[in-house]
Amino acid sequence: MTDLLDRPPGGLPYPGGDGDDLELMLMIRAFEYKLLDLFAAGMLNGTTHTCLGQEHVPVALSPLMDPRDHVFSNHRGHGHYLARYRDPHGLLAEIMGREGAVCGGVGGSQHIHRDRYMSTGVQGESLPVAAGVALHLSRAEPGAAAWAYIGDGTFGEGAVYEALNIAALWRLPVVVVVENNGIAQSTPTSAHLAGTIAGRAAAFGVPHLAIGSTDPAEIRDIVAGPLGHVRAGRGPLVLEFRTHRLGPHSKGDDTRDEQALREARAGDWYHRYAAADPAGLARVESEQRAYVAAVADEVAARPPSTGRAACG
Amino acid sequence: MRVADNLNAALHDLLDRDPRAYLLGEDITDQYGGAFKISRGLSERFPGRVLSTPISEGALTGMAAGLALAGDTAIAEIMFGDFVTLAFDQLVNFAAKSVTMYGKRLPLRMVVRCPSGGGRGYGPTHSQSPQKHLLGVPGLAIYEVSPFHDNHAVFGAMLDRGEPCVLFEDKVLYTRPMYPAAEPFRLTPPETPDGFARVALPGGDPDCVIIATGGTAHKALAAMRALLLEDEITAALLVPSRLYPFDFPAAIGAANTVFVVEESTAGGTWGAEVAHVLHGRMWDRLARPVQLVHSADSIIPTAAHLEERVLVSESSIHRAIRKALRG
Structure with missing residues (x-):
């Protein structure tokens, strides 16, 4: 069924090259903007959380993920899914409740399961599960790891600490990817997090990397060594990405003031590419927007989903 | 064992x-x-x-x-x-x-x-x-x-x-025996691993059926003995392994009076769910609504004499059934 999703009947194959980070980042961005447009047009049901400004994180990490690795995503997970599967058709069909939906339209934006990828909608819930999967992997498939994407706000949940404690004690291959975008829904990090994420990792004796780079290649260089230690059975790793949430929490619910939004926009990876090669960026951006627009037109025209997953 | x-x-x-x-x-x-x-x-x-x-x-x-x-x-x-x-x-x-x-x-x-x-x-x-x-x-x-x-x-x-x-x-x-002696009642083992076990007098229809959780089965069984000896009330006991989803028990037979026993304190109980299932299937032939027997609407105290007043017991089951059938 993977083939079907990669090349849906009547759909357009993803045009990006496997190695082209910028194309993938812009595809994810175009996908998220398209979702906001579809919401504004009343074409989507429920809610969704876009990852605008954070696209580089999964794009950087996905090539480091072994096919045997399990990935746990969260409510803001479109980029995580798209970076692993390059399947905007299946994801949009899921979000729109159309034929070919990854999970038949039952799960929606924040409950996706495909092969060894799973997202759930409750904060912190995935970390103990990832630790359990990592326990399995450490015995059955040594060298493989369980990755869990969480946010800065997730550190309010006790499950995070319970899982970190056990993962460290038992040296489980867990990689916690923290997308610290400085805000939990409407609450800034300064109002929800005492101390630091680094301090929390240190308390459990878990290595922690603070990553400010938005360059996927540079990020991979930073992560590769410590990731090797995880795969070698030395225990978990916390990767804290300093990111910026460009968009609202969900649809139109941004309460930040103009200065905060200016600061978020100033940290956008987009500017680095714009400064280096404005014409090249514009070209790729335009291609990806056109591609995603065509995907959306095609998916919107599909019949409603049956409630049965399009993939196992 | x-x-x-x-x-x-x-x-x-x-x-x-x-x-x-x-x-x-x-x-x-x-x-x-x-x-x-x-x-x-x-x-x-x-x-x-x-x-x-x-x-x-x-x-x-x-x-x-x-x-x-x-x-x-x-x-x-x-x-x-x-x-x-x-x-x-x-x-x-x-x-x-x-x-x-x-x-x-x-x-x-x-x-x-x-x-x-x-x-x-x-x-x-x-x-x-x-x-x-x-x-x-x-x-x-x-x-x-x-x-x-x-x-x-x-x-x-x-x-x-x-x-x-x-x-x-x-x-x-934990410290009680498996398959406890039930005389004068006879045990019919469950037909499936998680089906109902039945404990009843051989032959004839009992006056009532008690559906009890595994943890209260021995209390229900003791109450059944007392009901038989003191009140000449015959009861059949049905004990499920799976509480939910609750399957309608075929072994309920032609009963028209049913009690559901559990240790839960009052309110939103498993018995209420069981009663709902039974009412839907056998309302027309029930002599009275399915009656719930459970612990009191209370936290569970520590001191033995206080705890005893709250928890469902052989005597509270006996009392409830005697009152319902004999007034």
Whole structure:
């Protein structure tokens, strides 16, 4: 069924090259903007959380993920899914409740399961599960790891600490990817997090990397060594990405003031590419927007989903 | 054989037969062997698959779900069933929902064991019967250990469901015998591993049927004896292994008077769910609505004389049935 999703009947194959980070980042961005447009047009049901400004994180990490690795995503997970599967058709069909939906339209934006990828909608819930999967992997498939994407706000949940404690004690291959975008829904990090994420990792004796780079290649260089230690059975790793949430929490619910939004926009990876090669960026951006627009037109025209997953 | 030994043997057998089976819980490894010694001998025999965890009910339940997600068989022990509240999110929002919320059946072989119930003076936070808090969750099955159901078969039935199951184990039952002598009543074993066991006088229709949880079955049986000897009331006892989803018991026969007995305190009980099922199926032939017999609307006190006033007992079951049938 993977083939079907990669090349849906009547759909357009993803045009990006496997190695082209910028194309993938812009595809994810175009996908998220398209979702906001579809919401504004009343074409989507429920809610969704876009990852605008954070696209580089999964794009950087996905090539480091072994096919045997399990990935746990969260409510803001479109980029995580798209970076692993390059399947905007299946994801949009899921979000729109159309034929070919990854999970038949039952799960929606924040409950996706495909092969060894799973997202759930409750904060912190995935970390103990990832630790359990990592326990399995450490015995059955040594060298493989369980990755869990969480946010800065997730550190309010006790499950995070319970899982970190056990993962460290038992040296489980867990990689916690923290997308610290400085805000939990409407609450800034300064109002929800005492101390630091680094301090929390240190308390459990878990290595922690603070990553400010938005360059996927540079990020991979930073992560590769410590990731090797995880795969070698030395225990978990916390990767804290300093990111910026460009968009609202969900649809139109941004309460930040103009200065905060200016600061978020100033940290956008987009500017680095714009400064280096404005014409090249514009070209790729335009291609990806056109591609995603065509995907959306095609998916919107599909019949409603049956409630049965399009993939196992 | 004591119920505790049957449970212990069932776990030994499970881990022996299934090399992918794990047991996670607090203080479950030897020499301690668990707060109630149900896991005794397991960690020495199956090192690496029987793991004592930190005091983290949420995480150990989530890890069990993770193991099950990866295709393993996972048994988790919550030391006192009261603490299953700490694992509520993992059970209800993760494990149970994962079975169906991704648009396909995602089988999870997972059982969470919960020693439960009062009668041992452990007080309000270590004596509850929290079964009712977990009823009605799609993808989550609720079981209770009974002296009439072999736990080898019950574990098999739970795991074969391919969805998370919570097994409540009444602590008072641990030291009681399996298949207790029931004279003058006769035991009809369950037809399926998690079906109903029936205990009744041979022949003839009884005056009433008692449906009782495994943990209260011995109290119901004692009440049945007293009802027979003192009041000449005949009762048949039905004991399920699976509490939820609750199957209509064919063995209820032609009964027109039914009591449901459990240790839960009042309000939103399992018995109310059972009554609802029975009313829908047999309202026309019932002489009276199904009557619930359970503990009082109260926390469970520690002192023996206070605890006794709250918990369902042989005498409270006897009283309720006599009053209903004899006035």
